[in-house]
Ligand SMILES: NC(=O)c1ccc[n+]([C@@H]2O[C@H](COP(=O)([O-])OP(=O)(O)OC[C@H]3O[C@@H](n4cnc5c(N)ncnc54)[C@H](O)[C@@H]3O)[C@@H](O)[C@H]2O)c1
């Protein structure tokens with residue numbers, strides 16, 4: 001079966017996901033597009049999916065009978081309304097992170113899906129599909145003994161002017177929030193944020209870099225450096241220290257060159273390239289489940305837990321205190 005997909009939000013990642021569904025993956029076709037900036041949807045239609053219909057609103061796209069499943073790739077604050085509409089229409093929905101910008105919003109989605117009684121939502125936490133993280137998890141699960149500490153870094157070369165301090169959590173750290181609880185098979189119990197000297201490349205509304213300290217139920221201590229004006233590249237680091245050994249996330253493949261009395265290798269600069277293979281695998285997974293009218297992979301529950309944890313981190317940014325994190329009971333649908 002070919003799943004007929006509608007894409008809401010045709011900016012950077014919406015366009016890229018449309019491209020992979022049309023040109024790289026099996027079992028999906030882009031039949032509908034919508035963006036508040038109609039010119040952006042028209043451009044994606046012209047460049048990638050010439051037979052797709054452009055809809056004036058996301059709601060109309062979701063309701064269209066020719067749309068079997070929906071991709072929500074608009075700005076974060078608009079995700080909740082579209083995911084709820086897709087659930088109401090009973091259509092599988094892939095939602096980019098964040099699932100919602102508040103824990104209350106994510107809970108409304110969990111409640112709607114639980115009331116339906118079957119999974120329809122996959123959240124775009126693509127790192128769970130990354131070959132490096134999958135290999136790291138295998139070693140953490142079986143080789144290095146009980147994890148004790150994690151040292152991680154999430155560095156972007158630059159960010160746009162509208163990127164402000166809390167976005168370091170909602171927009172950036174949220175990937176670590178999800179992938180580290182998956183990696184450790186654990187949950188967070190507290191968060192604290194400390195701020196080093198501010199980089200002169202930052203601006204007045206952004207305190208960059210930041211160090212986020214998380215503690216888990218099992219007692220693992222995690223430090224994550226978020227540094228979004230690091231200049232030199234797009235760099236994702238993760239080291240797990242266990243009681244029997246230590247494991248590092250592999251670096252992306254890169255040729256080591258010796259030239260002009262120097263040894264050097266290139267560092268990626270764009271998230272699109274760093275996680276290109278994992279985006280392919282996550283969306284192939286979505287298409288496979290959507291063909292059966294369901295969803296798999298990171299769930300609304302994972303999106304909700306990430307939202308609760310990131311709200312605590314934002315509070316920790318504001319107060320400078322250690323903020324407790326407590327989770328409600330997980331509904332059986334997500335066991
Ligand atoms: N998983 C990842 O690594 C990853 C990478 C990039 C972006 N994202 C997420 O994807 C989302 C989009 O990010 P982006 O970088 O593509 O941003 P972008 O600004 O390039 O694109 C967003 C698009 O959404 C459109 N839009 C805004 N409000 C809308 C609405 N109400 N209805 C329809 N369209 C609307 C905008 O006009 C824009 O074209 C964000 O939530 C972001 O966090 C995830």
Ligand SMILES: O[C@H]1[C@H](O)[C@@H](O)[C@H](O)[C@@H](O)[C@H]1O
Nearest residue numbers: 154155156171172175228271
């Ligand atoms: O939306 C992007 C994307 O999620 C990237 O993976 C992350 O590194 C950036 O910090 C964020 O702004």
